[in-house]
Amino acid sequence: xxxxxxxIPADIVHDIFIRLRAxxxxxxxxxxxxxxxxxxxxxxxxxxxxxxxxxxxEPELLPLSYFPGVATGNExxxxxxxxxxxxxxxxxxxxxxxxxxxxxxxxxxxxxxNRNFLGRELFLCNPVRGEFLKLPQxxxxxxxxxxxxxxxxxxxxxxxxxxxxxKIIQVRSFPTCINGFPDWFxxxxxxxxxxxxxxxxxRLISSSVSLxxxxxxxxANGDMHWLNxxxxxEQASITSFDFKKEEFxxxxxxxxxxxxxYKKNLLINLKGFLAIVSFPSDQxxxxxxxxxxxxxxxxxxxxxxxxxxxxxQDNTCVIRSDLCFWENKNFSVGVCSNGLFLEAYSYSRIxxxxxxxxxxxxxxxxxxxxxxxRTLFSYTGSVLSLRNFGN
Amino acid sequence: xxxxxxxxSSDNEIxxxxxxxxxxxxxxxxxxxxxxxxxxxxxxxxxxxxxxVLEWCKQRQHKTVENENDDNKGKRKKERDEDDDIKEWENKxxxxxxxxxxxxxxxxxxxxxxxxxxxxxxxxxxxxxxVAGKMPEEIRRMFNIENDFTPEEEKAITAEHGxxxxx
Numbered sequence: 001x002x003x004x005x006x007x008i009p010a011d012i013v014h015d016i017f018i019r020l021r022a023x024x025x026x027x028x029x030x031x032x033x034x035x036x037x038x039x040x041x042x043x044x045x046x047x048x049x050x051x052x053x054x055x056x057x058e059p060e061l062l063p064l065s066y067f068p069g070v071a072t073g074n075e076x077x078x079x080x081x082x083x084x085x086x087x088x089x090x091x092x093x094x095x096x097x098x099x100x101x102x103x104x105x106x107x108x109x110x111x112x113x114n115r116n117f118l119g120r121e122l123f124l125c126n127p128v129r130g131e132f133l134k135l136p137q138x139x140x141x142x143x144x145x146x147x148x149x150x151x152x153x154x155x156x157x158x159x160x161x162x163x164x165x166x167k168i169i170q171v172r173s174f175p176t177c178i179n180g181f182p183d184w185f186x187x188x189x190x191x192x193x194x195x196x197x198x199x200x201x202x203r204l205i206s207s208s209v210s211l212x213x214x215x216x217x218x219x220a221n222g223d224m225h226w227l228n229x230x231x232x233x234e235q236a237s238i239t240s241f242d243f244k245k246e247e248f249x250x251x252x253x254x255x256x257x258x259x260x261x262y263k264k265n266l267l268i269n270l271k272g273f274l275a276i277v278s279f280p281s282d283q284x285x286x287x288x289x290x291x292x293x294x295x296x297x298x299x300x301x302x303x304x305x306x307x308x309x310x311x312x313q314d315n316t317c318v319i320r321s322d323l324c325f326w327e328n329k330n331f332s333v334g335v336c337s338n339g340l341f342l343e344a345y346s347y348s349r350i351x352x353x354x355x356x357x358x359x360x361x362x363x364x365x366x367x368x369x370x371x372x373x374r375t376l377f378s379y380t381g382s383v384l385s386l387r388n389f390g391n
Numbered sequence: 392x393x394x395x396x397x398x399x400s401s402d403n404e405i406x407x408x409x410x411x412x413x414x415x416x417x418x419x420x421x422x423x424x425x426x427x428x429x430x431x432x433x434x435x436x437x438x439x440x441x442x443x444v445l446e447w448c449k450q451r452q453h454k455t456v457e458n459e460n461d462d463n464k465g466k467r468k469k470e471r472d473e474d475d476d477i478k479e480w481e482n483k484x485x486x487x488x489x490x491x492x493x494x495x496x497x498x499x500x501x502x503x504x505x506x507x508x509x510x511x512x513x514x515x516x517x518x519x520x521x522v523a524g525k526m527p528e529e530i531r532r533m534f535n536i537e538n539d540f541t542p543e544e545e546k547a548i549t550a551e552h553g554x555x556x557x558x
Contacts, residue, residue, distance in 0.1 A: 008499065008500070009500075009503060012503055012511070015511070015512070015515040016519050016522070017519075019515060019516055020522070020523055021523065023554075024523050024524065024525075024555075026552045026555035027527060027552075027555040028527060028530060029552075030548045030549050031530050031531055031536060032531070032536050032537065032538060032539050033539050034539075035536070089557065091554050128552075130552070
């Protein structure tokens with residue numbers, strides 16, 4: 001039996017394709033009409049991205065400016081191959097206009113806002129496809145005046161596997177007003193709305209929420225998660241948004257087993273799982289992973305010494321005995337293949353927490369990596385076409 | 392005494408195999424349970440491919456039995472050593488398949504037909520690693536696929552995402 005004359009069944013081709021990077025797939029679209037259709041199909045794109053987030057060579061690190069308007073020109077993502085930090089070969093964004101601000105990145109999609117003199121417009125972008133989708137204007141605020149500059153907004157991207165739909169959540173908070181004037185000492189008001197890709201408008205969500213300022217949400221297990229800090233009771237919690245039920249809920253924190261300043265925890269998506277980077281002392285960094293999302297079971301997967309290592313031609317050496325995460329409040333974390341990137345605003349270097357060697361490396365960055373004033377996102381390329389949701 | 396079954400390849404070669412080994416195949420397991428497997432079990436798989444299938448099944452079976460017999464003491468070290476052994480075996484198995492692509496594709500179809508999920512997934516990963524980074528023309532040759540785009544269509548689809556064709 002000459003098998004090669006026999007066609008490989010479609011489900012096997014699928015099974016092979018979901019293991020490939022988006023770059024290979026974009027190239028393989030030109031093999032034949034059949035292969036092109038497979039790669040372009042909506043169910044395939046969904047299966048592919050959900051498989052890829054757990055792949056060894058994903059995600060890539062995407063540092064983007066947190067100053068609106070600074071992101072201009074070509075933005076790159078980066079990979080850490082276990083030795084050096086390199087520019088990725090997937091194009092990210094060519095910002096042609098000033099005033100772009102990326103709110104969040106998930107499922108290979110960037111959700112960003114363009115602010116110009118005409119107003120604010122919200123977009124989704126898939127860099128792999130080079131496609132942009134303009135989203136409808138969010139509903140006007142019912143609880144506060146949108147003109148106050150103190151209005152804060154959080155955005156998240158989710159996937160509802162029961163309806164196979166992508167959704168965007170927006171949470172806004174407004175200062176409480178007394179006689180028309182904001183009172184900064186009162187609790188803020190929160191309002192949230194959801195937009196399902198492919199529909200015409202946003203929908204207000206009745207489920208109530210309260211988020212700490214300046215905390216960007218993390219997408220994991222299809223839902224969004226924010227690390228919350230309650231100043232009054234000095235307690236941390238995780239607020240999650242369930243995209244299936246379209247309601248907020250609390251995800252319990254791990255039982256750390258040690259006293260610590262919860263405020264310093266960082267939330268990440270590690271290989272598709274929700275995870276927490278915690279700093280129990282100046283000796284260690286711990287990484288807790290929510291292994292069982294349904295039953296909310298956490299496990300401490302990594303404990304890494306805070307010794308910082310440097311690579312010098314063919315040998316390695318310890319350059320400092322501890323990296324004082326403990327003392328520093330402002331850390332930004334990004335996940336990439338093989339490890340985590342830690343950026344501290346008071347340091348001008350990049351620290352890579354290598355999860356293969358269990359070491360913290362002090363790393364040189366490529367020239368195109370500007371480390372100042374950036375937010376670190378994780379990015380996994382998707383072949384999803386935004387044409388599925390309109391032009 | 393282990394129960395043995397006789398498998399007959401598409402080119403009429405007989406393979407004597409232990410039930411435990413061959414039951415990894417959901418297709419054959421079902422045949423045995425349904426009582427359809429009396430005497431020789433005829434399979435639409437060539438003897439060359441079937442030999443490879445059984446090589447895989449025996450290795451997997453070996454692994455499962457050893458794990459069952461383990462006590463917890465010193466298990467981690469033993470597991471690590473075993474993992475290294477399995478890796479080594481899998482690398483050798485992969486290298487042989489990479490060298491003979493006909494057998495590889497044959498085996499891919501056989502693992503699907505015999506319903507061997509672990510082998511299927513292993514082979515899909517192997518093929519994925521082989522095709523990643525290759526050019527469309529190489530893939531067409533490898534999979535024996537006809538290019539049904541007109542030259543204009545192909546040019547357009549290539550130009551659309553030119554970056555993806557950079558090495």
